[in-house]
Amino acid sequence: MGTTYTQRFQTLPEPDRRLLVVMSAVAFVALALGILGGLVSALARGGLLDIIPLTGYRFLTVHGVSIFFYWLFVAQAALLLGFSAIEEGRGLVRRRLAWTGFALMLAGFGFSMAGAHMGTPLLYDGAPDLAMQAPGALLVFNLGYLSLGLGLIVLPVSAIVTLLEPRWQGRQERLTAVGFALFAWAGFLMVTGFAALYTFLPGTLWALGLGPLPANHGTNWHIVFHNMHYLPLMATVILWYVLVRALTGVKSVFGDRFSKIVFSMYLVFVPPTSLYHMFLEPDLPGVVRVTGSLLSLFVSVPTLTAFLIIIASLEVYARSRGGRGLFGWMRALPWQHPAMSSMAVAVLSMALGIVFAFVLIQEQLAPLLSDTFFVPGYFHFFTLGTVSLTLLAAFSVMLPALGGRPLWRPGLMRWMPWLAFAGLVIFGAAGVAAGYLGVPRRVFDIAYQGQAPALWQGLMAAVAIGGTVMAVALAAFGAGIGASLLRARRPTGEAADFAVAWGDRAPAPGMRAWAGPVSVAAIVGAMYVFTAIGFEMMQMLPVSAIGGAGHH
Amino acid sequence: MATKPHITTRRGFIAALGFGAVSLYGLWAAYGAAPLPFARRGSAGHDAHAGSHGSHGSHGGASHGPTPEEFNRMTADFIERYRLPDGTVHPRVLAASSPGGHGHDAMDHGAMDHGTMDHGAMDHGAMDHGAMDHGSMDHGAMDHGTMDHGAMDHGTMDHGADHPHDDAPLDVYLAAGMWYYLPARLRLDAGQAYRFRMMALDVSHGASIQFGKGGRMIRLRPGRVSEMDITFHKPGRYLVYCTIYCGAAHDYMQATVEVV
Numbered sequence: 001m002g003t004t005y006t007q008r009f010q011t012l013p014e015p016d017r018r019l020l021v022v023m024s025a026v027a028f029v030a031l032a033l034g035i036l037g038g039l040v041s042a043l044a045r046g047g048l049l050d051i052i053p054l055t056g057y058r059f060l061t062v063h064g065v066s067i068f069f070y071w072l073f074v075a076q077a078a079l080l081l082g083f084s085a086i087e088e089g090r091g092l093v094r095r096r097l098a099w100t101g102f103a104l105m106l107a108g109f110g111f112s113m114a115g116a117h118m119g120t121p122l123l124y125d126g127a128p129d130l131a132m133q134a135p136g137a138l139l140v141f142n143l144g145y146l147s148l149g150l151g152l153i154v155l156p157v158s159a160i161v162t163l164l165e166p167r168w169q170g171r172q173e174r175l176t177a178v179g180f181a182l183f184a185w186a187g188f189l190m191v192t193g194f195a196a197l198y199t200f201l202p203g204t205l206w207a208l209g210l211g212p213l214p215a216n217h218g219t220n221w222h223i224v225f226h227n228m229h230y231l232p233l234m235a236t237v238i239l240w241y242v243l244v245r246a247l248t249g250v251k252s253v254f255g256d257r258f259s260k261i262v263f264s265m266y267l268v269f270v271p272p273t274s275l276y277h278m279f280l281e282p283d284l285p286g287v288v289r290v291t292g293s294l295l296s297l298f299v300s301v302p303t304l305t306a307f308l309i310i311i312a313s314l315e316v317y318a319r320s321r322g323g324r325g326l327f328g329w330m331r332a333l334p335w336q337h338p339a340m341s342s343m344a345v346a347v348l349s350m351a352l353g354i355v356f357a358f359v360l361i362q363e364q365l366a367p368l369l370s371d372t373f374f375v376p377g378y379f380h381f382f383t384l385g386t387v388s389l390t391l392l393a394a395f396s397v398m399l400p401a402l403g404g405r406p407l408w409r410p411g412l413m414r415w416m417p418w419l420a421f422a423g424l425v426i427f428g429a430a431g432v433a434a435g436y437l438g439v440p441r442r443v444f445d446i447a448y449q450g451q452a453p454a455l456w457q458g459l460m461a462a463v464a465i466g467g468t469v470m471a472v473a474l475a476a477f478g479a480g481i482g483a484s485l486l487r488a489r490r491p492t493g494e495a496a497d498f499a500v501a502w503g504d505r506a507p508a509p510g511m512r513a514w515a516g517p518v519s520v521a522a523i524v525g526a527m528y529v530f531t532a533i534g535f536e537m538m539q540m541l542p543v544s545a546i547g548g549a550g551h552h
Numbered sequence: 553m554a555t556k557p558h559i560t561t562r563r564g565f566i567a568a569l570g571f572g573a574v575s576l577y578g579l580w581a582a583y584g585a586a587p588l589p590f591a592r593r594g595s596a597g598h599d600a601h602a603g604s605h606g607s608h609g610s611h612g613g614a615s616h617g618p619t620p621e622e623f624n625r626m627t628a629d630f631i632e633r634y635r636l637p638d639g640t641v642h643p644r645v646l647a648a649s650s651p652g653g654h655g656h657d658a659m660d661h662g663a664m665d666h667g668t669m670d671h672g673a674m675d676h677g678a679m680d681h682g683a684m685d686h687g688s689m690d691h692g693a694m695d696h697g698t699m700d701h702g703a704m705d706h707g708t709m710d711h712g713a714d715h716p717h718d719d720a721p722l723d724v725y726l727a728a729g730m731w732y733y734l735p736a737r738l739r740l741d742a743g744q745a746y747r748f749r750m751m752a753l754d755v756s757h758g759a760s761i762q763f764g765k766g767g768r769m770i771r772l773r774p775g776r777v778s779e780m781d782i783t784f785h786k787p788g789r790y791l792v793y794c795t796i797y798c799g800a801a802h803d804y805m806q807a808t809v810e811v812v
Contacts, residue, residue, distance in 0.1 A: 053803045120799050129755040129774065130799055218756065218773070258563050262570075280758070280771040282778040290587060297574045305570030312561055358576055364585040367768050371758055371795035438760065438767035440795055445803040451791040453764050512558040517569055524572045528579050535583045537766045542786035545768055547779055 004499075005246040008086035009401035016081075016091045017402045021485055023078035023102055024399060028482045030070035030109060031388070032475065037063030039471040042427075044444050046464020047457060056444035057121035064124030065116055067383065068228070069148060070109045075391045076189065076235050077105065077155050082398050083242060084159040084182050088166050094158040101155025108147030115141025123442065125221045128203040128214055139207035145200040152193030156186035177256035178245075181238040181263045188231045188266070195224040219278065226274035229382060230299065234266040236350075236390045237306035240343055243390075244310055246397055247334050249503025253313045262309060265302035273299040279366035289363040296361035300354050304520055307347065312513035320507040327515055337498035338413040338477070342393035345417040349385020349424065351519065353378060355526040356432055365534040367545070373463070374435020377428050384470060385424050389417050392481055399484035408483040410498070416477035423469025430462035432530075436537060617777050620753040623727060624734075630725040631735045640810065641735035643722050643746065721745035721781050726807075728757035728772050730799055733792060733807035742811050745783045751776065758795030761809060763788075769795050784811040 012020075040059040043049035051059075085092045092098055115122070119137030120130050126145070131138035163183050166172035175183060199220040205211035214220075241259070244250055252259050275292025278284050284292075315329055323329025334340050356378030360369060369375075400407050407413065439446060439456045446456050559565050580586035618626060634643045724746045727734040740746060750759060752772035760769035761782075772778055784790075794805035 054800045057797070057800075057802075123797055127756065130797075132755075253561055254563050254566065280769065282771060282773055282776050293580070293586070294577070297577060298571075300573045301570050304572065305567060308566045308569055312566065316561055354573070358573060362580060362585055364583075367770065368766055371760070371769055371771070372767075437765055438762045440760065440793060442797040443793075443803050448791055448793060448806050449804075451789075451806065451808065452762075509555050510558055511561065513560040516566075517560060520569050520572045524575060527573060527576050531576060531579055532583075535585070541763055541766055541768060542784060542788070543761070543763065543768055544781075544783040544785070546781040 005086065005242075005397060006401040008089050009082070009398055010403065011089065012085055012402070013091040015095060016085050019092070019095065019098060019102070020078055020082050020085075020398070020402055021404070023074060023081070024395060025482075025485050026102075026106055026109065027071055027075040027078055027391075028478060028485070030066045030074055031478050033113070034063050034065075034067030034071050035471050035475050035478075037061070037066060039468060041444075042464045042467030042471070045446075046461040046467075048461065048464050051444075053444040054121065057123065057442075058116065060442070061116040061121045061123050062113070065112050065144075067388075068124055069112065069145065070105070072228075072232055072383070072387060072391070073148065073152060073189070073192070074102075074105055074109070075395070076185075076232065077102065077152070079235075079239065079391065079394050079398065080156065080159050080182060080185055080189065081162075082402075083178070083394075084162045084186070087163060087176070087179050087182060088172070091162075092158055093162040093165050097161075098155055098158035101151040101153075101158070104147045104151030104154060106151075108144040108149075108151060110144070111140055111147060112144025115144055125225070126200065126203065127221075128206055128217055131203075131207070132213075135207040135209075138203055142200045142204040142207065145196050146204060149193040149196030149200070152189050152196065156189045159183075159186040175260075177252065177259040177263075178238075178242055180256075180260045181241065184263050184267070185235055185238055188234060192224075192228055192231060195227055199224045219281070222277035223274045226277055227271060229379065230270045230273075231266065232387045233303050233350075233382065234263065234270075236346065236387050237303060237310070238263065239390050239394045240310050240346070241306070243339055243343060243393055243397060244314060245503070247337055247340055247499045248314065248317065249499070249501045250313050250317045251503060252309050253316050253507060254309050259306075259309060262302055262305045265305065269298045269301050273361075276361040276363070276366075279363045280370050293361055293363045297358075299361070300358070303350065303354065304523075307350070308516040308520065311347075311516040311519070315513040315515050316507045316511040317502040319511045319513075320505070321502060326518065330515075332500070334498045334500050336410065336414060337396075338407065338410055338417070338481070339393035339396045340498075341414045341417045342389040342396070342477075345421045346386045346390045346393070348421065349381045349389070351523050351526075352425075352428065353381030353386055355523055355530055356381070356428075358527040359530045359534050362531060362534070365531070365538065368438075368534060368538055368541075369435050371441060372435035373431045373439045373441045373460075376441055377431020377433075377435055377463075380424060380431075380470075381428055384474065385421060388474065389420065389477075392417075392477055396481045396484075399481060402484075403488060404484040405486050405488045406484070408480045413477060413480045416473050416480065420470045420473035420477065423466045423471070423473060426466030427463050427470060428466070430459045430466060434459040434463065436533065617775075618751075620751060620775055623725075623751045623777065624729075624753055627725040627727040627734050630723070635735075636739070640737045640739045642739040643724050644741065645722070721747035724748045726750040726759065727753055728759060728794065728805075729753040730755060731794070731801040731805040733759070733805070736807045737810070738807070739810045739812060740784055742784050742787050745781060748778075748780045748782055750778045750780070755798050756796045757798050757805070759807075760793055760795045762791040762793065771796060784809075787811045 037059045040049065040051070041056060041063055044051050044056045044059070081092060081098055115137055118140060119134030122130055122138065122141055126138065126141050128138055160183060163175065163179050163186070167175070199217070202211060202214035203217060206213050241252070273296045275288060276296045279289055279292065314333070315323070318329040318332050321332065323332050356374070359365060360374070360378065396407055434456065437453070437455065437459070439459060446452055446460060577586055630643070631641050634641045636642050722744060724738065726748055728750065729752070750770065750772050752774045754774060756774065757772045758769055759772060760767045770778055770780060788811055790809045790811065792807040792809055794802055798805065
């Protein structure tokens, strides 16, 4: 087995490499469609593209479904299989299961895209009551999600068996930290698959005439949605962990066991915190709202802890090699590799995303912010800035090593994440400000016959400009990395030429690592500021309101 | 040269720091948004958004109530009663329709048990709330959860004198459908408390009242009555829009609240 990740990918059996390349290609197609849908939505929203709202909703549906379900999950599945295959270096076990799972996901993609173009646009949550006049459209749409769910249940089995087989055969005493993380990741993908079935099966049965119209689709959706957008964060920190090792050779200075505990914390802290998406539901009792807020305070624990492990380990190694300054040691990181830029942007985006997520988890702020543009304003920091750029960073390591072309123009590519981040900051800042001011999400014409404040349109124009910049940068970055899907004309050299090898020497004892703690302090401080802004704005509203509960 | 690990590279320190965001609880408590003995409860905005409905502690429960069709009819009655010549609906205290009319001024919404109250069998047709003595009625124990407004006939019901201008909220009905609100134009009095009773009639909708710098929203689900006590403090014209995507003309679903 090779010693570097690149060498290990290069020595995978050809059938494994073929599967990974095909899966990656489908993931990139989903990304491209999603970016197109998002770009059109942003331009229309900002008044820079004149389309009727119905067309806008169709593009928004394509955007949400392609990115959120198929890009994020096909990409995760491909990377899970890839990194599991090289964990011991012998390739995938039960490859047919992996192909079967992928085929189901691909079929799902086809159904979902067809469904997105039928009947009333259903956005990505597919509310059955919107399909009362056209249940056939819901059927096709939901078959996509059901097929994706089945694929997410089947495919990770191959990764799990691949990871555990060395133990079963006595070649390995225990899973490595990375192996354990991949194992947990596979499990979470399967749970997501079951959640998708649970959420979308009732609507499918209704569309087939085999069951009643699901009354609680909204609640089920919020639960599955919460897990589907937080669990990719676990994949993200696992990939940071892996990529840091690939690019610098650095391993955690806290030991494998501590990392395993932190990865396990996602299982404990993420699922119970889904209540904050439901704070505006009329049936949610007051005590559940308060409890939901309190539980949600813990949602960041695993992500922040994993971030601290990684950054402290890097800092200790960097300082051992002469790195200086609170953040100055970062200059020694391998910035020439686009994956490094991607990870840096991902970390910054995660910090901003967590700050704003913690404003939303306070139930008393839900009536101010919950269904406003604050939501897309903040979650693009996660979906695009954090998760998508991390997935692309991983692809930038995996694809060239699978026998494709070397990374296209890495000197140019490494700036694309920063350009995307610039667009994201404009989009996010304008979106969050718009949310505080009450601009609704999921509306294309926000004029409201002249009744809306003029400032709203200005903020949406800024959203459109930021969205365009980040869409163009992400598309360019994806295309550059996707070019490595093509076969190399000549054998590729070591793809990680830009990597540094800090891991060949143990760090000096007693090295300090303040960058992580200072960053966390800044994140928490920002949470205080933006939460206080929310409370102050609530207090300034010229209205008193009590209640919000409902009854049948 | 140090041989011990620096505190910043110790597991305990890192693990503790991972919980850093939990400290936000302190800020919540300071704004009265978290359950602490010293917290200034209810100081977040003007709200006490606790899911329970002020004194209507049981409103959070889901139970029987009007169907969308019945709620639509109740709303139509409400509009008919309070409509002004320009079409705006202005719920207000009307002149008593009969001598000796009693109000709800002493009405305690905390004690009345709607749980056993079957409005279905009630004939409100000739009911004159103006002459009805609600003075001793205690709504505190009122269980709206099992209240059956189903066959309630509000057709000729006199709401006029049932809510004198005092602390008792005036009822406001708001129905949301694809793609309209009923009533679409409301006129309300600043300083007067209103009890909004809202329902989505077909698919899920929402209602957000916009004040220029922020708003206040609620989700509305089909077949569920959502209640909220609202008092406007400042005159103005406020936009109300739907917050939940509800189909092709979602963008155009709006209403206006004019506070005078």
